[in-house]
Amino acid sequence: MSHAVDSRESEEQDHHPQPGQYIKVAIILAVVTALEVAIYYVDALRDVLVPLLLAFAVIKFIMVALWFMHLRFDSRMFRRFFVTGIVLALVVFGIVLWIFFTHLGGPAPTAA
């Protein structure tokens, strides 16, 4: 069985990207980061700034997880563990927001 596992892991390693692909992913990540910072300073995009920034963050998050952390190539079991954590975190965030705004009246405004 040990050999079977070793064999499976070797197959996973064989499917991992080559250094050239890693560099391409890193270039895309760098460009997206530059775009994020650039749009932060564009006043004309104020109305759509938050959705754009969140979209860019999601793109970067997914690219790092899929290529650098190999979730695209490894067993689906690893992906389930990670996605479960993310979903639970989002649920906790949603519950806290709901309680905060419906039962506690939301955050107090800035004094300044």
Next chain:
Amino acid sequence: MSTHEVASAPVAEHHTSTGLDNTKLAMWAFLGSECLFFGSFITTYLLYRNRVLDGPTPHEIYDIPFTSVSSFILLMSSLTMVLALAAIQRGDHKTMRVWLACTALLGMAFIGGQVYEFTTFVEEGLKISTSVFGSSFFVLTGFHGAHVTVGIFMLLALVGMSMSGRLGDRHEGARKVELIGLYWHFVDIVWIVIFTVIYLIPTN
């Protein structure tokens, strides 16, 4: 299987019902739990970032160009990390050590930037006890910085193990580097979220 056979099995940790490496599965379970850990701090920050009765507000104090450079440095450290993994998967220990050292150096540069940022903030009147915003900011980014610091120590340990010949063969070495790499990339993706949600998204 007798007790003696279990004790003497060279790769006992590989006998799993899933057919997957238990240590890698444990690392992913740990990272899943870390999502909740950081999710809680990010949630707290988002709720309290406008509670500033005293001291500077987020908009007044953040230095976006500086933090952008720090973010870029941490993002590129993920590239050097995967290049280290690719090197050990080829059995090239020397190149792996170079990339691991680069990753650790980039991590140190990021931490240096964070120390500078914290020092500047304190000089400008934002301490952990100044406001609820200050508390939630320092706790979130401080815990992230602590994770990066732990990662740097693990990277340096890998370099040391490789130099002393204790990293194991190509397969075993790749497994260890991949595990530490997963942790390092996770620290990176947490910062991707922090950089966008905490620094770039404007407050009310």
